[in-house]
Amino acid sequence: NAGVTQTPKFQVLKTGQSMTLQCAQDMNHNSMYWYRQDPGMGLRLIYYSASEGTTDKGEVPNGYNVSRLNKREFSLRLESAAPSQTSVYFCASSSVPRGNQPQHFGDGTRLSIL
Amino acid sequence: EDKVVQSPLSLVVHEGDTVTLNCSYEVTNFRSLLWYKQEKKAPTFLFMLTSSGIEKKSGRLSSILDKKELFSILNITATQTGDSAVYLCAVSYGGSQGNLIFGKGTKLSVKP
Numbered sequence: 001n002a003g004v005t006q007t008p009k010f011q012v013l014k015t016g017q018s019m020t021l022q023c024a025q026d027m028n029h030n031s032m033y034w035y036r037q038d039p040g041m042g043l044r045l046i047y048y049s050a051s052e053g054t055t056d057k058g059e060v061p062n063g064y065n066v067s068r069l070n071k072r073e074f075s076l077r078l079e080s081a082a083p084s085q086t087s088v089y090f091c092a093s094s095s096v097p098r099g100n101q102p103q104h105f106g107d108g109t110r111l112s113i114l
Numbered sequence: 115e116d117k118v119v120q121s122p123l124s125l126v127v128h129e130g131d132t133v134t135l136n137c138s139y140e141v142t143n144f145r146s147l148l149w150y151k152q153e154k155k156a157p158t159f160l161f162m163l164t165s166s167g168i169e170k171k172s173g174r175l176s177s178i179l180d181k182k183e184l185f186s187i188l189n190i191t192a193t194q195t196g197d198s199a200v201y202l203c204a205v206s207y208g209g210s211q212g213n214l215i216f217g218k219g220t221k222l223s224v225k226p
Contacts, residue, residue, distance in 0.1 A: 004156075042218040043157075043202065059215075090156065100206065102148060103214075105156040 002026050004106035006091050012112045013081045021076040021109050023091030029104070031097045032074035033058075034066060036087040037108075043090065049074055050097040081113045116141045118205050120217035128225050131193050135220045137203030138185040145206040147179055147186050152200040152219070160188070160201075193224045 007022045025032065034046040035058075045058030049068040063085060065077045074093075078085055088110050092103040121136045137147065146164045150157035161170040163179035163186060170177050174193075179186045190197055200219040207213055 040218060043204075043216040045214070100145065102159040102162055104159070107155040 004091055004093055004104055006089075006106035006109050008109060009107065010110045012114065013078075014114055015082060017081050017113075019078045019081060019111070021078075021089055021091075021111075022073070023075065023106060024073045025091075025093040025104070026072065027093060027095075027104065028071070029093035029095050030071070031094045032068065033092040033094075033103060034064075034074070034076045035090045035092065036060065036085075037090060038087050046076065046089075048097075083113050085111065086113045087111060116207065116213070116215060118203055118215050118217040120201075120203050120220050122220060123218065124221040124223070126223045126225065127193055129194055131224075132189065132191045133193060133222060135188040135190075135201050135203075135222070136185060137188070137205075137217055139203075139205045140184065141205050141207035141215070143207050144181065144184075145208070148204045148206070148214075149177055149186070149188050150202040150204065152202055153198075157202055190222075193222075195224050195226055198222060198224045 004025045030051045033048040035043045037043050044060050046064050047058055047066040049055045052071045055066050067075045088108045090108045091106045094101045094103045118139045148162045149160040151160055161177045166179055166181040174191045177188045200221050202219045203217040204214055
């Protein structure tokens with residue numbers, strides 16, 4: 001009963017390094033999302049994939065890229081990490097897009113960029 | 115500008131107290147309002163509300179939506195220390211696929 005699995009759980013990077021965050025879901029959901037959560041800011045959508053083969057920008061996409069590898073997997077890439085990208089990153093999935101059904105979240109990746 | 119505002123931002127109560135958390139919104143083409151509970155890690159789904167005046171209930175938690183006044187409340191009765199968490203409100207709105215925005219959350223601390 002894994003649900004949404006994110007790896008890694010923690011990561012420290014130096015400014016300018018690249019990194020890919022991995023996310024996989026086993027609920028046969030069509031839609032997947034990447035959020036970042038910062039103190040006092042709530043959850044903000046970075047990118048989403050309404051269905052396999054499609055991706056769209058969310059509220060804060062700058063500095064990130066995504067790949068919907070297949071129906072199960074959705075990765076988030078930081079090409080050149082910046083201190084402003086220090087955050088907790090959550091992956092989520094849902095059976096249909098956006099708020100039409102509840103999203104199920106992974107446990108998050110805590111990313112620190114020095 | 116579309117927005118979701120939660121209040122209070124933080125709240126400290128004692129076990130056994132009843133609390134009411136508020137969520138107001140201003141969006142175009144409202145679709146649904148969702149409540150999540152976030153402890154140390156992943157937000158977990160509590161309720162999804164689409165119609166005014168219909169209370170959703172799960173144990174000691176209940177929620178109701180008022181689409182005329184554009185707000186929702188989440189009630190927790192007989193609070194326990196395990197209710198300590200951040201409670202997130204999210205609103206779905208807009209076109210065919212919809213958009214979803216989250217409020218900043220209410221941090222609830224329940225003291226023994």
